[in-house]
Amino acid sequence: MAGNSVWFQKEVSLPARQRGCHLITSEIEKLSEIRQVKIGLCHILIKHTSASLCLNENWDPDVRVDMEMMLNHLVPETTKFRHTCEGSDDMPAHVKAALLGCHVTVPVTDGKLNLGKWQGIWLCEHRNHGGQFRQQTS
Numbered sequence: 001m002a003g004n005s006v007w008f009q010k011e012v013s014l015p016a017r018q019r020g021c022h023l024i025t026s027e028i029e030k031l032s033e034i035r036q037v038k039i040g041l042c043h044i045l046i047k048h049t050s051a052s053l054c055l056n057e058n059w060d061p062d063v064r065v066d067m068e069m070m071l072n073h074l075v076p077e078t079t080k081f082r083h084t085c086e087g088s089d090d091m092p093a094h095v096k097a098a099l100l101g102c103h104v105t106v107p108v109t110d111g112k113l114n115l116g117k118w119q120g121i122w123l124c125e126h127r128n129h130g131g132q133f134r135q136q137t138s
Contacts, residue, residue, distance in 0.1 A: 021064035050093030052100035058120025093126030
Protein backbone atom coordinates (compact mmCIF):
# COMPACT_ATOMS: atom_id res chain seq x y z
CA MET A 1 0.00 0.00 0.00
CA ALA A 2 1.44 3.36 -1.00
CA GLY A 3 1.40 6.27 1.38
CA ASN A 4 3.43 8.75 3.30
CA SER A 5 5.65 7.57 6.11
CA VAL A 6 5.91 9.66 9.25
CA TRP A 7 8.74 9.15 11.69
CA PHE A 8 9.40 11.15 14.80
CA GLN A 9 11.58 10.77 17.81
CA LYS A 10 11.27 12.91 20.89
CA GLU A 11 12.94 12.84 24.27
CA VAL A 12 10.63 13.80 27.11
CA SER A 13 11.44 14.39 30.77
CA LEU A 14 9.03 12.99 33.31
CA PRO A 15 9.02 14.24 36.91
CA ALA A 16 10.48 12.16 39.73
CA ARG A 17 7.99 9.82 41.32
CA GLN A 18 7.85 7.98 44.60
CA ARG A 19 8.55 4.27 44.70
CA GLY A 20 5.75 2.26 43.10
CA CYS A 21 3.87 1.76 39.85
CA HIS A 22 2.46 4.88 38.21
CA LEU A 23 0.02 5.23 35.32
CA ILE A 24 1.58 7.54 32.68
CA THR A 25 -0.67 6.87 29.67
CA SER A 26 -2.09 10.40 29.65
CA GLU A 27 1.42 11.90 29.65
CA ILE A 28 2.32 9.89 26.55
CA GLU A 29 -0.96 10.77 24.83
CA LYS A 30 -0.13 14.48 25.21
CA LEU A 31 2.58 14.18 22.55
CA SER A 32 1.18 16.12 19.60
CA GLU A 33 3.17 13.99 17.14
CA ILE A 34 1.04 10.92 17.95
CA ARG A 35 -2.07 12.73 16.68
CA GLN A 36 -0.45 12.95 13.22
CA VAL A 37 -0.21 9.17 12.84
CA LYS A 38 -3.02 7.33 11.04
CA ILE A 39 -1.57 3.82 11.46
CA GLY A 40 1.67 3.15 13.26
CA LEU A 41 3.55 2.20 16.37
CA CYS A 42 4.60 4.21 19.38
CA HIS A 43 7.77 2.84 20.94
CA ILE A 44 8.66 4.19 24.39
CA LEU A 45 12.03 3.63 26.05
CA ILE A 46 12.91 4.72 29.56
CA LYS A 47 16.55 5.74 29.87
CA HIS A 48 16.96 4.38 33.34
CA THR A 49 18.40 1.20 34.87
CA SER A 50 16.39 1.04 38.08
CA ALA A 51 12.92 1.85 36.75
CA SER A 52 10.77 0.11 34.16
CA LEU A 53 7.84 0.42 31.79
CA CYS A 54 5.02 -2.05 31.22
CA LEU A 55 1.43 -2.35 30.05
CA ASN A 56 -1.09 -3.34 32.67
CA GLU A 57 -4.38 -2.54 34.41
CA ASN A 58 -5.46 1.10 34.14
CA TRP A 59 -8.70 1.09 36.11
CA ASP A 60 -8.13 -0.06 39.69
CA PRO A 61 -5.18 1.66 41.41
CA ASP A 62 -5.01 -1.25 43.88
CA VAL A 63 -3.48 -3.34 41.09
CA ARG A 64 -0.45 -1.02 41.06
CA VAL A 65 -0.14 -1.26 44.85
CA ASP A 66 -0.39 -5.06 44.69
CA MET A 67 2.22 -5.18 41.91
CA GLU A 68 4.67 -3.19 44.04
CA MET A 69 4.00 -5.60 46.92
CA MET A 70 4.67 -8.64 44.71
CA LEU A 71 7.83 -7.17 43.18
CA ASN A 72 9.14 -6.53 46.70
CA HIS A 73 8.24 -10.10 47.64
CA LEU A 74 10.05 -11.51 44.58
CA VAL A 75 13.15 -9.33 45.02
CA PRO A 76 13.49 -8.33 48.68
CA GLU A 77 16.00 -5.71 49.75
CA THR A 78 17.26 -8.16 52.38
CA THR A 79 18.82 -10.32 49.65
CA LYS A 80 22.61 -10.45 50.09
CA PHE A 81 23.61 -8.70 46.84
CA ARG A 82 27.25 -7.88 46.13
CA HIS A 83 26.41 -4.53 44.50
CA THR A 84 25.54 -2.34 47.51
CA CYS A 85 27.50 0.88 46.91
CA GLU A 86 24.37 2.80 45.86
CA GLY A 87 22.15 1.65 48.74
CA SER A 88 20.12 -1.39 49.69
CA ASP A 89 17.32 -0.52 47.24
CA ASP A 90 19.56 -0.18 44.16
CA MET A 91 20.36 -3.77 43.19
CA PRO A 92 16.78 -4.98 43.81
CA ALA A 93 15.68 -2.10 41.55
CA HIS A 94 17.99 -3.30 38.77
CA VAL A 95 16.55 -6.82 39.03
CA LYS A 96 12.95 -5.57 38.95
CA ALA A 97 13.74 -3.33 35.96
CA ALA A 98 15.26 -6.31 34.13
CA LEU A 99 12.17 -8.42 34.85
CA LEU A 100 9.67 -5.82 33.62
CA GLY A 101 11.77 -4.19 30.90
CA CYS A 102 12.68 -0.71 29.80
CA HIS A 103 10.36 -0.28 26.81
CA VAL A 104 6.86 -0.83 25.46
CA THR A 105 5.45 -0.64 21.94
CA VAL A 106 1.82 0.36 21.44
CA PRO A 107 -0.15 0.51 18.18
CA VAL A 108 -1.39 3.93 17.09
CA THR A 109 -4.68 4.19 15.20
CA ASP A 110 -6.13 7.46 13.96
CA GLY A 111 -3.85 9.53 16.18
CA LYS A 112 -4.56 7.64 19.40
CA LEU A 113 -2.83 4.90 21.35
CA ASN A 114 -4.70 1.71 20.54
CA LEU A 115 -4.71 0.07 23.97
CA GLY A 116 -7.19 -2.42 25.35
CA LYS A 117 -10.06 -1.02 27.39
CA TRP A 118 -8.36 -1.73 30.71
CA GLN A 119 -4.73 -1.26 29.62
CA GLY A 120 -2.46 1.58 30.56
CA ILE A 121 1.24 2.40 30.41
CA TRP A 122 2.97 2.12 33.75
CA LEU A 123 6.22 3.68 34.88
CA CYS A 124 7.53 1.63 37.77
CA GLU A 125 9.97 3.37 40.09
CA HIS A 126 11.88 0.71 41.99
CA ARG A 127 14.06 2.97 44.16
CA ASN A 128 13.07 4.69 47.38
CA HIS A 129 14.28 8.06 46.09
CA GLY A 130 14.30 8.03 42.31
CA GLY A 131 15.10 11.01 40.14
CA GLN A 132 13.70 12.62 37.04
CA PHE A 133 13.13 10.27 34.12
CA ARG A 134 14.04 10.69 30.49
CA GLN A 135 12.07 8.72 27.98
CA GLN A 136 12.58 8.38 24.27
CA THR A 137 9.43 8.08 22.21
CA SER A 138 9.50 7.07 18.54
